[in-house]
Amino acid sequence: MAGPDLIQQQLSRQFIESQQKLKEAEAAKGAERQKLMGEHMKMMHEAMNKMQTMKPKAGITMQEHEDWINEHQKLMDRVMGQMMEEHHMLMNSGDKHKH
Numbered sequence: 001m002a003g004p005d006l007i008q009q010q011l012s013r014q015f016i017e018s019q020q021k022l023k024e025a026e027a028a029k030g031a032e033r034q035k036l037m038g039e040h041m042k043m044m045h046e047a048m049n050k051m052q053t054m055k056p057k058a059g060i061t062m063q064e065h066e067d068w069i070n071e072h073q074k075l076m077d078r079v080m081g082q083m084m085e086e087h088h089m090l091m092n093s094g095d096k097h098k099h
Helices: 006-027 030-053 062-098
Strands: none
Touching: 006 030, 006 062, 030 062
């Protein structure tokens, strides 16, 4: 079983950083929170762009291809999870302003 390729490993590290940025944003208030949320959004946008252009390398076995696809799916799940967290934070901050 093949492990994640180099780009997948880089993205995995970036998702750890972006998750930390999201946690910092959640703890922050006002302008600082907006700044951190903007940075997180940028990180997610860059990750999505990378993931859309990723392809398994040529000449790999069917098993390596399946492993690559499985790893890619895990990364996509992480992106979606963080984007949903971000969305909930944005929705909750909007609710506070309505009261």
